[in-house]
Amino acid sequence: MHQIQTTAKVIANQKVNDAYYLLTLSAPALAKMVKPGQFIHIRVNEGFEPFFRRPFSVYRAKKGQVQIFFEAVGRGSKLLARKKKNDTLDVLGPLGQPFTMPGKGVQQIVFVAGGIGVAPFMVFSDILKKHKARKMLLYGGRARAHTFSMAEFKKNGVEAFVATDDGSVGVKGRVSELFKNIEVAPFTLIYACGPKPMIAAVASFAKERGLKGEASMEEVMACGLGACLGCSILTTQGYKTVCHDGPVFALDEVIF
Amino acid sequence: MNIAVKIGKSVFPNPVTVASGTFGHSEELYSLKEVRCLGAIVPKTVTLKAQEGNPPRRICETPAGMINAIGIENPGIDVFIAKKLPGLKKTGVPVIVSISAHSENDFALMAQKLNAAGKIAAIELNLSCPNLKKKVLVAQDAAATASVVRRIKRISKYPVIAKLSPNVTDIAAIALAAEASGADAVSMVNTFAAMSIDVKRRCSRIGNFTGGLSGPAIRPIAVRMVCETAAKIKIPIIGMGGITNANDALEFLIAGASMVAVGTYNFINPKAPLEVLIGIMAYMKENRMTDIRELIGSIKR
Numbered sequence: 001m002h003q004i005q006t007t008a009k010v011i012a013n014q015k016v017n018d019a020y021y022l023l024t025l026s027a028p029a030l031a032k033m034v035k036p037g038q039f040i041h042i043r044v045n046e047g048f049e050p051f052f053r054r055p056f057s058v059y060r061a062k063k064g065q066v067q068i069f070f071e072a073v074g075r076g077s078k079l080l081a082r083k084k085k086n087d088t089l090d091v092l093g094p095l096g097q098p099f100t101m102p103g104k105g106v107q108q109i110v111f112v113a114g115g116i117g118v119a120p121f122m123v124f125s126d127i128l129k130k131h132k133a134r135k136m137l138l139y140g141g142r143a144r145a146h147t148f149s150m151a152e153f154k155k156n157g158v159e160a161f162v163a164t165d166d167g168s169v170g171v172k173g174r175v176s177e178l179f180k181n182i183e184v185a186p187f188t189l190i191y192a193c194g195p196k197p198m199i200a201a202v203a204s205f206a207k208e209r210g211l212k213g214e215a216s217m218e219e220v221m222a223c224g225l226g227a228c229l230g231c232s233i234l235t236t237q238g239y240k241t242v243c244h245d246g247p248v249f250a251l252d253e254v255i256f
Numbered sequence: 257m258n259i260a261v262k263i264g265k266s267v268f269p270n271p272v273t274v275a276s277g278t279f280g281h282s283e284e285l286y287s288l289k290e291v292r293c294l295g296a297i298v299p300k301t302v303t304l305k306a307q308e309g310n311p312p313r314r315i316c317e318t319p320a321g322m323i324n325a326i327g328i329e330n331p332g333i334d335v336f337i338a339k340k341l342p343g344l345k346k347t348g349v350p351v352i353v354s355i356s357a358h359s360e361n362d363f364a365l366m367a368q369k370l371n372a373a374g375k376i377a378a379i380e381l382n383l384s385c386p387n388l389k390k391k392v393l394v395a396q397d398a399a400a401t402a403s404v405v406r407r408i409k410r411i412s413k414y415p416v417i418a419k420l421s422p423n424v425t426d427i428a429a430i431a432l433a434a435e436a437s438g439a440d441a442v443s444m445v446n447t448f449a450a451m452s453i454d455v456k457r458r459c460s461r462i463g464n465f466t467g468g469l470s471g472p473a474i475r476p477i478a479v480r481m482v483c484e485t486a487a488k489i490k491i492p493i494i495g496m497g498g499i500t501n502a503n504d505a506l507e508f509l510i511a512g513a514s515m516v517a518v519g520t521y522n523f524i525n526p527k528a529p530l531e532v533l534i535g536i537m538a539y540m541k542e543n544r545m546t547d548i549r550e551l552i553g554s555i556k557r
C-alpha cells in the first residue's frame with residue numbers, strides 16, 4: 001500500500017501572518033511515509049459542504065507529526081483556519097510523486113517559491129540539510145502581510161532572497177527579479193512551486209540558461225488518487241494527472 | 257445470508273460495485289482483501305481507439321456534488337486488454353468492462369475483442385455517446401438503444417448491461433427497449449447534463465463548457481428513476497447516483513435495484529463501497545432477512 005486514509009488529531013493551528021496558517025497534525029503512519037513534494041488530501045468538513053477534499057503539500061513531517069502551511073483563500077481553507085487543538089480531520093495521503101532527490105554531484109539547489117508555494121520546500125530542505133550543494137530559496141510574496149520568517153530555512157543552510165510586489169520586504173517586484181542570484185553553472189537544479197505564471201517564468205529562464213529542474217503544479221482535484229482523471233494538465237506527453245503523475249513535473253515537460 | 261446477485265449467467269458475490277470512471281488507481285489504497293469485498297469492479301469506459309480527453313478544467317465542485325467533463329480519456333481497448341485487464345482479473349473480483357463507441361460497428365469490434373480476452377463477468381454499454389444519425393445520444397433514443405443492444409447481444413459471450421442516461425423524458429421507456437432487445441440488465445443513472453458559471457469571469461467553470469452532474473445532489477432523482485423503471489422491467493437494475501453510505505444504497509435496493517454502485521463518493525471516501533456492503537448486511541440482519549431478494553424492490557406502495 002502506498003497511501004493511507006486516517007483520522008488525524010490537530011495538535012496546533014497557528015496563525016503566521018494575515019493569511020497564512022501552520023497546521024500541525026498527529027499522524028504517525030503518514031509522517032513516516034511522506035517524501036518532499038507529496039501532498040495530503042484533507043476533508044475540511046463533515047457533510048457535503050464543501051464537497052471535495054482539499055490538497056495541501058506537506059510542509060514538515062517528523063516525530064509522528066505532519067504539518068501543512070496554508071493560506072486561507074476560500075471556503076475550504078477558511079474552515080481549516082478555524083480548526084482547533086484536538087479537532088480531528090480525515091486525511092488521505094501521502095499522495096503524488098515527490099521531487100527527485102538531487103544527486104551528490106549537484107552543486108547548486110535553487111528553490112523558487114511564489115507565496116504559499118513555499119510549503120514543500122521546508123520538508124525538502126530538512127532532508128537536504130546535509131547535502132553539500134549551495135542551497136537557496138527565492139521567495140516572491142505580495143506584501144509584508146504575506147511574508148514570514150526565513151529563520152527555519154536558514155537553519156537548514158538555505159540562503160533566502162525575498163521579493164515583494166510592493167517592495168515592503170526585500171526587492172520590489174516579482175520573484176524573477178531574484179533570478180540574478182543564481183550562478184549559471186552546471187550541476188544546478190531548480191525546484192519551483194507557486195502560481196502558474198511564475199512557474200512559466202522559471203521554466204523559460206531554465207530553458208534559456210540550459211538548467212534542469214522540476215515544478216510542483218496545482219489543479220482542482222476530486223479524488224487525488226488518479227482515479228477520476230479530473231486534474232489533468234497538458235504536458236509534452238499528453239494529458240497527465242497532477243495528483244498521481246504529478247504534482248511534480250520536469251520543468252520542460254509542462255506546456256503553459 | 258445470501259447476498260449474491262445474478263446478471264444473465266454471471267453471479268456476483270454481493271450487490272456492491274463501483275461506478276465506471278470513479279475507481280482507478282485507488283486499488284493502491286486498499287489491501288487485496290478489501291478490494292475482494294467488492295461484488296464487481298467496473299473500470300472506466302474504454303473506446304476502440306485511445307482518446308485523450310477534454311481540455312482542463314475537467315471538474316468543478318457544486319452543492320453536494322460535482323460536474324465533470326473528462327471526455328472518456330482512455331488508452332483504447334487493445335491497451336486496456338493487454339495492460340489493465342490482467343491486473344483487474346487477478347483480484348478475483350468479477351470485472352464488468354464498460355465500453356463506448358461512435359458507431360455500432362465499433363461497439364461490435366470491441367465486443368469481439370472482449371470475447372477473445374476471456375473471463376469477463378459482463379459488458380456494460382455506456383450509451384451516452386453521440387448517435388451519429390440523429391443529434392441525440394444513443395441513450396436518448398429508444399430505437400438506437402435497442403439496435404446497439406441487439407447487435408452486441410448477438411456477438412457477446414458475456415451478459416450485456418445497458419447503461420442509461422437520465423437526460424430523457426421517460427427513462428423506463430428506454431429501459432424497456434433495452435430489455436426487449438435482450439439486455440441482461442440496465443445500469444442507471446449516468447450523469448445529468450449540467451453547467452456552472454464563474455460569474456466573475458463570465459465563463460463556464462468547465463473547459464468543455466457543459467458537463468455531467470453527479471453526487472448526492474442527484475440521488476433523489478436517481479432513486480425515483482430506478483423505482484419507476486423497476487416497476488416496468490424484469491431484468492436487474494444496477495442503481496447509482498449519489499450513494500455515500502449504506503442507507504443511500506438501501507434506498508436504491510428497496511426501490512428495486514439488484515445491485516448498487518458507489519461513484520463520485522469514492523473521491524471523498526475511498527472506503528465508501530466497503531462501508532456500504534457492511535451496512536447492507538447489518539440492515540438485513542436487523543430485519544431478519546436471509547436473502548437479498550427480500551430486500552430488492554421491497555418498497556411499500
Ligand SMILES: Cc1cc2nc3c(=O)[nH]c(=O)nc-3n(C[C@H](O)[C@H](O)[C@H](O)COP(=O)(O)OP(=O)(O)OC[C@H]3O[C@@H](n4cnc5c(N)ncnc54)[C@H](O)[C@@H]3O)c2cc1C
Nearest residue numbers: 055056057069070071074075076077116119218219220247
Ligand atoms: C498538490 C497541491 C498542493 C497544494 N499545497 C498547498 C499548500 O501547501 N498550501 C496552500 O495554502 N495551498 C496549497 N494548495 C492549494 C489549495 O489546495 C487551495 O488553495 C485550496 O484547495 C483552496 O480551497 P478553498 O476551498 O479555500 O478555495 P475555493 O476557492 O472555495 O475552492 C473551490 C475549488 O477550487 C479548488 N482550488 C482553489 N484554489 C486552488 C488552487 N490554488 N489549487 C488547486 N485547487 C484549487 C478547491 O480545491 C476547490 O475544489 C495546493 C494545491 C495542490 C493541487
Ligand SMILES: Cc1cc2nc3c(=O)[nH]c(=O)nc-3n(C[C@H](O)[C@H](O)[C@H](O)COP(=O)(O)O)c2cc1C
Nearest residue numbers: 275276277301324382445446470471497498519520
Ligand atoms: C469523474 C467521473 C467520470 C465518469 N466516467 C464515466 C465513464 O467513463 N463511463 C460511464 O459510464 N460513467 C462515467 N461516470 C458516471 C458514473 O459512473 C455514474 O453513473 C454517475 O456519476 C452517477 O453516480 P454517482 O452520483 O454515484 O457518481 C463518471 C462520473 C464521474 C464523476
Ligand code: FES
Nearest residue numbers: 222224229231243
Ligand atoms: S483528482 Fe482525480 S485524477 Fe487527480
